[in-house]
Amino acid sequence: MKKEKITRATLDELEKTMPVLSENEQRNCTGGYRYYDESGMFIEKIGDENEIRIINRTNYNNIKPESGNFGIRDMEILESFSTSLSSVCSLNVKEAVIRSIAKELSVNDLNFINNPSSSGGTFNPDTGIITFNLSNGSVQRNNYFEIFLIILHEKQHKDTPDDSGSIESEIDAYKAMINHSYFSNTSTVFQNTINNYLKELESKKNS
Numbered sequence: 001m002k003k004e005k006i007t008r009a010t011l012d013e014l015e016k017t018m019p020v021l022s023e024n025e026q027r028n029c030t031g032g033y034r035y036y037d038e039s040g041m042f043i044e045k046i047g048d049e050n051e052i053r054i055i056n057r058t059n060y061n062n063i064k065p066e067s068g069n070f071g072i073r074d075m076e077i078l079e080s081f082s083t084s085l086s087s088v089c090s091l092n093v094k095e096a097v098i099r100s101i102a103k104e105l106s107v108n109d110l111n112f113i114n115n116p117s118s119s120g121g122t123f124n125p126d127t128g129i130i131t132f133n134l135s136n137g138s139v140q141r142n143n144y145f146e147i148f149l150i151i152l153h154e155k156q157h158k159d160t161p162d163d164s165g166s167i168e169s170e171i172d173a174y175k176a177m178i179n180h181s182y183f184s185n186t187s188t189v190f191q192n193t194i195n196n197y198l199k200e201l202e203s204k205k206n207s
Contacts, residue, residue: 032075034144035060035082040096046070046078050144050185054093055082086140094139098132101144102151107158110151120150123157125164130154138190145182146190153177167205174198 032047037057044060047070059081065074088094095112102110111131120136123129130151138146156173163169177183177194 033079033082035078036097036100038093038096040093040098040100042100046075051142052085052097052144052147053079053082053142054085054088054097085142091134094134098134098139098147098151101147102130102132104148105151105155107151107155121154123154123164125157125161128158128161130158141187141190143187143190145185146187149177149180149182149186152180167201171198171201171205174201 032045032049032051033053034045034050035043036052036054037043037060038054041057043055043057055078060078063074063077063081065071070078085094085097091112091114098112099110102108107130109129111129112134113131114134116135118133118135120133120138122131122133124131132147132151132154136150138150153173153176156176157164157169160169160172174194174197178198183191183194
């Protein structure tokens with residue numbers, strides 16, 4: 001994380017160096033981020049994208065316009081003083097952000113591993129605990145939607161522990177991801193991977 005603090009004077013200096021965009025240019029600027037502070041607390045979603053960025057809350061409050069409406073310059077400054085989830089060095093920060101996302105699904109108990117050869121998540125029916133893999137590609141892509149759906153997949157197992165480990169259980173969990181409205185906002189590689197897993201499971205079930 002960048003540790004420098006910003007003040008109103010800093011913002012005034014930055015504004016002098018930024019190009020003046022016409023109204024049409026501003027309309028054509030797309031994107032945005034989902035901001036969290038270093039303790040993992042959600043701050044605000046700005047723009048049309050849900051890529052995850054981490055920012056010092058004091059810096060965020062200093063950048064935020066009094067009107068509460070972020071212009072393109074404000075968004076550029078926010079981006080320059082924030083860090084993507086994948087670039088955060090501290091595992092504690094990554095874990096805190098993902099715990100925050102998990103709580104949106106009422107998942108309060110979450111363990112973590114950091115294993116490139118493991119799946120995105122697992123559920124242990126003996127302990128009732130979901131484990132999230134910090135090395136999975138969704139974290140590297142800073143993709144909120146994908147992280148949410150990985151946790152949703154494991155929550156499906158948690159909510160139906162009696163058939164956990166069966167092919168039917170896995171099929172239901174993958175269908176829960178695909179049928180969620182967030183699935184259309186995930187990356188192509190994520191969608192292809194999930195769809196292929198489901199096809200393999202359905203083929204195995206029918207063989």
